[in-house]
Amino acid sequence: MPEMNPVLSRFPLTRWPLLLAGGSLLMMFGAWGFQYIGHYDPCALCYDQRHIHMAVIAFGFAVGFALMIRPELARFAPWALFAMAALLLYSAGFAGWHAGIENGWWDGPASCTASGGGSISADDIMAALNGERPVVLCDEAAWRMLGISMAGYNALISAAMAAVAAWVGYRGLKAS
Numbered sequence: 001m002p003e004m005n006p007v008l009s010r011f012p013l014t015r016w017p018l019l020l021a022g023g024s025l026l027m028m029f030g031a032w033g034f035q036y037i038g039h040y041d042p043c044a045l046c047y048d049q050r051h052i053h054m055a056v057i058a059f060g061f062a063v064g065f066a067l068m069i070r071p072e073l074a075r076f077a078p079w080a081l082f083a084m085a086a087l088l089l090y091s092a093g094f095a096g097w098h099a100g101i102e103n104g105w106w107d108g109p110a111s112c113t114a115s116g117g118g119s120i121s122a123d124d125i126m127a128a129l130n131g132e133r134p135v136v137l138c139d140e141a142a143w144r145m146l147g148i149s150m151a152g153y154n155a156l157i158s159a160a161m162a163a164v165a166a167w168v169g170y171r172g173l174k175a176s
Contacts, residue, residue, distance in 0.1 A: 013077045013172040014067040021060025024053040043136040044112045045098045052091040081169030088162035095155035102141040112138035
């Protein structure tokens with residue numbers, strides 16, 4: 001049987017849920033850094049993307065610690081990795097949808113785009129005018145690098161993490 005990629009085989013199968021949870025945690029630290037240090041306030045869809053990563057973190061840490069405490073559960077590790085791959089694929093799809101809204105490829109929800117404004121009340125407008133909190137629209141990218149927005153990078157990184165999770169899970173099933 002051919003060997004797994006040396007980078008991917010560097011860690012035991014049972015540690016991958018923790019590594020993937022750590023990857024999502026790094027994504028959250030990046031988002032919080034942009035928000036609190038860079039002062040790029042998130043929109044409603046950005047918050048939804050964060051919730052998906054929080055689910056990956058919670059699931060990954062729960063499974064990872066369970067596998068550390070009860071090593072006999074190692075046979076379930078590939079299936080946990082497939083579940084994490086599904087969550088990360090959902091994250092990639094959601095972030096890609098958001099990036100498409102920012103690039104004007106399709107319409108976003110009326111509640112947080114320039115064309116909608118359905119859920120913005122007079123109180124929200126007054127609070128924004130008083131500097132209390134910003135109104136952040138989902139169809140305007142706050143930051144771009146190489147033409148890709150934060151949502152676009154989230155989509156790319158989440159897709160890469162999903163591919164790694166699926167690949168390691170698949171190799172784990174083949175090995176057992």
